[in-house]
Amino acid sequence: MRFNQFAIVCLGLSGLSSAALANNAELIERGKYLATAADCVACHTTPEGKPFAGGVEFKLPFGSLYSPNITPDKETGIGSWSDEDFVSALHSGVGKDGKHYYPAFPYTSYTLMPEDEVLAIKAYLSSLDPINQAPPENTLSFPFNQRWGMVFWNMLFLDDGRFEPEPEQSxxxxxxxxxxxxxxxxxxxxxxxxxxxxxxxxxxxxxxxxxxxxxxxxxxxxxxxxxxxxxxxxxxxxxxxxxxxxxxxxxxxxxxxxxxxxxxxxxxxxxxxxxxxSTEPQQAGIARPETKQLSMPTEMGLGSNLFAGACASCHRWDGKGNQSPVASLMGLKTVNDPAATNLLGILLTGHAGQEQQIDQRMPRFAEGYSDPELAAVSSFVLQHFGQSGGSVSAGDVAAKRGNTGH
Amino acid sequence: MNLLSINGEQHQLDVPDDMPLLWVLRDVLGLTGTKFGCGIAQCGACTVHLDGEAVRSCVLPVSAVAGKAIVTIEAIAENAVGAKVQQAWLEHEVVQCGYCQSGQIMSATALLQYKPSPSDAEIDAGMAGNICRCGTYTRIRAAIKDIGQA
Structure with a gap:
């Protein structure tokens, strides 16, 4: 609001151009916020790459997709795109020159965004430095490499329309x-x-x-x-x-x-x-564990020994979290998933980087511990803190190594 | 500004909120009895007591400990159990190079306060987070057992 008033003052003092500039700055700022809410950067930036330059691999059962460059580079990015091209990409999943996107790009969600918000994102992306970098070629097998096939998919699954507020809700x-x-x-x-x-x-x-x-x-x-x-x-x-x-x-x-x-x-x-x-409750997936009073075990095995050495210092035997409540294991679905999916993921990759406070970080255990050791400690965690009765084998750990990427 | 209670004394400290407690103890207050080992809560050398519980001070931001009672190795002799642990350590000649021992003594004291007569398994469970390069484990266990049976 204040920005608008500022823009009007500018208009009065120095003519249209500064008002247009101020409006543009406001639009870019709005686009930046929306692009953040839409987390564009996550899929369009490789771990060591430049923001929005694309090239992130999406492994699918029938090949790999790579996200495109969405910086304003004219050759490899979206620098030559019109407003209509950009709106069509986000609303209909059809990019410049009629190219159909695969639904790894969440246009079935972005289609709910009003046109002015989509164009604010474009204004923000256009304000960035252009980066000349083409993504690797997709490696999808036939028939999935036939982009035109998406026409039928869109007929079935794309509900092309903007968000409609529900008047009876707040x-x-x-x-x-x-x-x-x-x-x-x-x-x-x-x-x-x-x-x-x-x-x-x-x-x-x-x-x-x-x-x-x-x-x-x-x-x-x-x-x-x-x-x-x-x-x-x-x-x-x-x-x-x-x-x-x-x-x-x-x-x-x-x-x-x-x-x-x-x-x-x-x-x-x-x-x-x-x-x-307020959403419809869905009784599916992993249940939260019951929380109970726990103490250190009276007999030790490989799993509990490893827990004692590597985990209990922060997580404690009672699961309440020693260093800070962040390390609490009580009540987490991760300790009640019989397949130990996220438990193994977190053990192998660790948790949180430099942007987090020191008591939120957890080291990765992939290198220092063998598959049987990680299997034993995972089984112990599932049995000690959860009720799923799950147990993890060395084979499960081996399969999980290399399958923890985003 | 963080107000910390360390070994019974109040300290008003102008340090960043995310500074690990270990840094405050060693670099700001000069309490160098607590050691830096790994920096990721995996070795136990930096163990101190926070409201009587053994915690790893290398991964504990100072903002998380304000208002809680912190005790370090420098003051453990003032704790009745801590004094017994130190005495037993001398009797059993536990220490070899000594680098991990302040952490070992802090963990042993916390364990004995929680379990006055721990079994072998409970000693293993309570002490396994403290590692010793010299391999003094058998003497550590014997010293703790002695106190438990006294």
Whole structure:
């Protein structure tokens, strides 16, 4: 608002051009916020690469896709794109020259964004330095390399239309619904996919296994979803990456928190929490464990010995977290998943980088420990802290090594 | 500004919130009895007590300990159990090079406060987070057992 007034003053004092500049700066700033909410940078930046220059590999059962360069480079990026080209990409999944995108690009979510917000993102991307870098060629096998096939997929699964607020719901609820379903594209990871790799509308937000990690059920179910979390806990999770006794963002979700959620305004995070707590409860996926009084074991084996040496210092035998409540294992789905998907993921890759406080970091255990050792400590954690009765074999650990990428 | 209670004394410290407690102890206050080993809570050399619990001070940001009672090796003799541990350590000649021993004594004291007569398995479970390059483990266990049976 104040910015608008400033723009009007500029208009009066020095003519149209500074007003246009001020408006443009405001538009770019808005686009930057929306691009952050949409987490564009996550899929369009390689670990060592320049932001938005693309080239990130998406491994699919039928080959690999690489994300494109979305910097304003005219040759390899989107520098020569018109507004219509960009809107068509985000709303219909059809890029410049009629090229169809694959739904790894979440246009089925971005289609909910109004045109002016899409163009704000374009204005922001256009303000960046152009980077001349073409992504590697996709390696999809026939018939999946036939982009025109997406015409039929879109007929079945793309609901091309903007977000419609529900009038009987509050403004805050509608804002949350928009952020979750539109730019935030939460369902892309948290909703199961059908045979055609489309989101299963029968079980929204019921959780899904994606890129070797469990994207847990985030519907309002108390046991399987986030129904038992308070609004404040959800906001804390999104802004700091943890909610003691409820969840810690690990793997790809830690990246979502770091690159997207923690930069959003608290009012928006509260809106997201309000909406998620009101969603249809889905009784699917991994259940939260019961919390119980635990103490150190009376007999030691390989798993408990390893836990004693490498884990108990921070996590404690009672799972309450020693250094800080961040290290709490109580109540986490990760210790109640019989397949130990995220448990093995976190043991092999560690947790959190330099952007996190020191008590939120966990070292990786991939190199110093053998497969039988990691299997034993994982089995111990599942049996000590959870009720799933799960047990992990050395073969499970071996299979998991190399399958922990985003 | 962080107000810390260390060995019964209050310290008003102007240090960054994310500074690990170990840095404050050694570099700001000169309490160098607590050692730096690995920096990732895997070796136990930096163990201190926080409200009576053994914690790794290398991964504990100073902002997380404000208002809690911190005790380091320098003051452990003032704790009845701690004094017994030090005495038993001397009797059993536990120490070899000594680098890990302040952490060992802090962990042993915390264990004995929680379990006054620990079994072998409980000693293993309670002490396994403290590693010793010289391999003094058998003497550590014997010293703890002695106190437990006294």
């Amino acid at each position: 403004e805050q609820w509608n804002r949350g619904a928009y952020l979750v379903q539109g730019p935030g594209h939460c369902a892309e990871c948290h909703t199961p996919r059908n045979l055609f790799q489309a989101l299963d509308s029968g079980e929204p937000l019921a959780g899904n296994l994606i890129q070797g990690w469990q994207a847990y059920n985030i519907s309002s179910d108390e046991t399987h979803g986030i129904g038992a979390w308070s609004e404040a806990e959800l906001v804390n999770y999104m802004s700091k990456g943890y909610a003691p006794g409820k969840g810690v963002a690990g793997g790809p979700m830690a990246e979502v928190v770091n690159k997207s959620l923690r930069h959003l305004e608290e009012t928006d995070l509260t809106a997201i929490a309000t909406y998620l707590l």
